[in-house]
Amino acid sequence: MNTWSRKITPDMMDPNFETTLRKKLGEKGEKIPLCFQCGVCSGSCPVAFAMDFTPRQIMELIKLGVKDLVLNSSTIWLCAACYSCSVRCPQGVDLKQVMDTLKEMALEDPKYSVAEKAFYEKFIEVVRKNGRMDEVALYVKLMPKSTIMRNLGFGLKLYQKGKIHLSPTKSNSADQVAKIFEKVLAKEVQQQ
Ligand code: SF4
Ligand code: SF4
Structure with missing residues (x-):
């Protein structure tokens, strides 16, 4: 089920979300701003069909700072860690590592209870x-x-x-x- 049409409210936002994520990722986080929404990651992902947001959509939500939608999405838990997105991304974004770090962030806060x-x-x-x-x-x-x-x-x-x-x-x-x-x-x- 795709929930891209879900209404976004101000309480779901964190303007520092991308910065926090990038810090946690260290060097790998430097590539996040380079994402140009080509969708190769979503096209390569074997489980995208089951995710509520595709990997490309997750990247866009990160940039928009919609923290609650990202950390409460099924996507980060359904990621099979296959690395297809990471090896194919033309901009060198290690999306598999991004997914792992998002999981860690969601585990730290019990309000994310998907x-x-x-x-x-x-x-x-x-x-x-x-x-x-x-x-x-x-x-x-x-x-x-x-x-x-x-x-x-x-x-x-x-x-x-x-x-x-x-x-x-x-x-x-x-x-x-x-x-x-x-x-x-x-x-x-x-x-x-
Ligand atoms: S493949 Fe890379 S550049 Fe393309 S949408 Fe995915 S993360 Fe962004
Ligand atoms: S690492 Fe995760 S998000 Fe990336 S293609 Fe594989 S299953 Fe999809």
Whole structure:
């Protein structure tokens, strides 16, 4: 669904948004003003069809300072980090890196609560705990109790056919995965 026609109100704006983003990106941020809206990034993006704003539109919203639309968009969470936009941009904008930095900014502020962000956070929680993905654990974390109860019969059928497990399935490498998380978090603290 494209929401480009959504009404923009002054409370969604931050005139310093682009500057803040550029500072966070360091050297890579210097290319942001060079974007001339050619749309190569959107044409190259394998998930643009599912995003509420295409990568090109995100660049334009950044320049306009419409912070709330950018940080509450599904786009930044749906980005598959494939780098197609970054390698093809004729102006050298590293849009994949821009998407990552926008994610960090959205994570810092709980007012940005788009459903895709919740999915991302819960997904990471499950992987961190079990060392791998566990569909049942993710489902329970994400869905309201009423939905879980409504789908109980279907869940039971899946369980009986051996398609899902009720106890969390921990990976043999869970300890190593936990160590990777610890290292990444320690590095983030150092960089702050
Ligand atoms: S490909 Fe580069 S210059 Fe073209 S719209 Fe995307 S970011 Fe801007
Ligand atoms: S890095 Fe993200 S935004 Fe860029 S083309 Fe890939 S999925 Fe799309």
